[in-house]
Amino acid sequence: MRLKVLILAVLYTFLLSYANPLREEIESLTKDQSVDVGIYVESLATKSFKFALKDKQPFIPASNQKILTTASAIINLTPDYRFKTQILTDGFVKDGVLKGNLYLKGGADPSLSYEDLKSFADYLKQIGILKIEGDIIGDNSFFLEEGRGHGWPEKDFEYCFTAPFSALSLNENCLRLELISDKKRVSVKMYPDNEYYEIVNNLAISKKYSDYKVKAEGRKIYLTGYIKPLSKAEVSIPVKNPSLHTTSAFYKMMKESGIKITGKYHLGKTPPNANTIITHKSQPLKEIIKKANKDSNNFYAEQIFRTLGKEILGKGDTETSATVVINTLKKVGIDVSNIRIYDGSGLSKFNQLTPESIAKILSYMYNTPYFFDFYQSLAVAGTDGTLKHRFKDVKGKIYAKTGYIKGVKNLSGYILSDNGEVYVFSILVNNLKSTEIANKIQESVCLILANGKTQL
Missing domain, CATH: 3.50.80.20 (D-Ala-D-Ala carboxypeptidase C, peptidase S13)
Structure with missing residues (x-):
């Protein structure tokens, strides 16, 4: 028995010695910076390594919220669910x-x-x-x-990434306008074509420059400004109703x-x-969640989120859907005391998750029969989605979900290490003045893990 205790003590000392470089790296990066950083890292294959920093503290998750939304959907609806x-x-x-x-x-x-x-x-x-x-x-x-979620950025309501959710939607509730000019006038086409909107075209030709504005008021879309002759331009706006x-x-x-x-x-x-x-x-859910996670599509995430409430508890609304997600986390043994859910996409500034809760749901998914379906929905480092242009030095080794809103930049997912280990991680950085510090922290931690620096 004493020998077992001694072995465990030695092993713990080794673990601390390998965790310290991570902690020292993070402390050096965050020194004199007014940022808040929470981290949870754990080895999944051998359970031999764990690192935590403010892992139980609530953070604004941004699009890391989509991890909970899509994982809960796969768990409750199955990968083969179709809309x-x-x-x-x-x-x-x-x-x-x-x-x-x-x-x-x-x-x-x-x-x-x-x-x-x-x-x-x-x-x-x-x-x-x-x-x-x-x-x-x-x-x-x-x-x-x-409509839209509580706490969504109103200044961005003119952009399609905040398009309203609805049970009856088309083309992601985004209207594309094509502006085509000849030598005398400008014509406007709507895609999808519809009888809801009326185009008020006040565009004129200018040989010097193109400068135009699009504004939707009620059921009318006003276009003003100038377009160069013999040119083509496109603009997209979220639809109302x-x-x-x-x-x-x-x-x-x-x-x-x-x-x-x-x-x-x-x-x-x-x-x-x-x-x-x-x-x-529709295509099966396992294909649908790729759009939500790889491309961080807010509209897809919101549709999935409210479908959870409808299919599991009989009500397709925000409160019921949040209850389904919370109940799912409870069932897999995750502490929900510091979790607040106001939407499915992470656009709301009122959402709160902990690094531990995100990592724990990722860890749970790793041990399910549908892990491969979920894993394939995440962006791949240096390859596709929102990670296409990041982590090129460890291309294909990181499968993760990004998250960004003003003052927030997060990253959570899985790392395939050179030491043969699979790590689950969540790195949440809030109160940012610029994204540079968040990038440095995430890259430093992920590179240490991907290159096998924690191997005993």
Whole structure:
């Protein structure tokens, strides 16, 4: 027994001697810097190494929040879960005429595209529907709310990375405008085309420069300024009222495909006795989360987040979805006392996670049958996603999720070390004046781990 205690004591001394270079490196980098750093590192294969610094302290996670969102989705919904979008009717077809309303029922698919709507219209024609004597009704009831999260940066609401979430969405709820000029005038095209927005085109030709502004007010989009002759430009803006916008795009698509519609488009709830005509399924969740994690797509993360609440507890809203994530963390043995969840993407400045909680959920995923599906969703150092241009000296050895909002830059994931070990890590840096110090800390720690400097 004494021998066992002695061996453990010696091993602990060795571990400290190898952890100290990490601590010394971090302390030297953060000295005289008004930054807050939290770190948790642990070896997964051998459990022989662990390093922690403020690991139980709450930090703003930024897009590291997506780790909890996507891991919880894989755990609760399975990697093969698919989002559904349905076309239904409360009427009947006679002599090529649908006598009744047509419903476009959303199921929170973050990948639903204009091409999908076109395929719906084509199928309706194929089965003989040439006229609809009724309305086109969008059903967004899968979620209880639509819009943006609490604590999102309002100054960025004009950009598509803050596009509002909705159970019935199209093209990530981002409208692309194409500006094309000849020698005399400028034309504007919308993608996806729709009847929701009206373009007010006050653009003029200038041989000297291009300088223009785009502003959406209500259902009108105002374009002012100048474009050079014989040129092309693009600008994208987040849509307002995404469910109604999606419904209007479907309405216009069907009319342009040759289907006559006597009614109008609006939102409503599908009656329980409606008959299903089309059920469209997305790619499986294991593919969907790649967009959320590798590319740090906020819209995808928010759609996944609220789907958790709907599918697991019956309500597609923020509070219920946060409860599902918290319950998931509790089930895998993670302390949630310092955790606060206000969204699924990490855009909210009110979110709080600890380095330990992030590392622990990553560690849990490592020991599940669906680890490979989750692991493949993360950005790869020097290869793809948000890490394509980082850590090129250890290319392919780091699989991680980045996180950045003003004053925050974080990194968490897995490291494949030269010593044959697999490390899980979370490095959270808050209260930044510039990102340089965060980059140095993350690179120093990750390079030490990737190069096997902790090997006993």
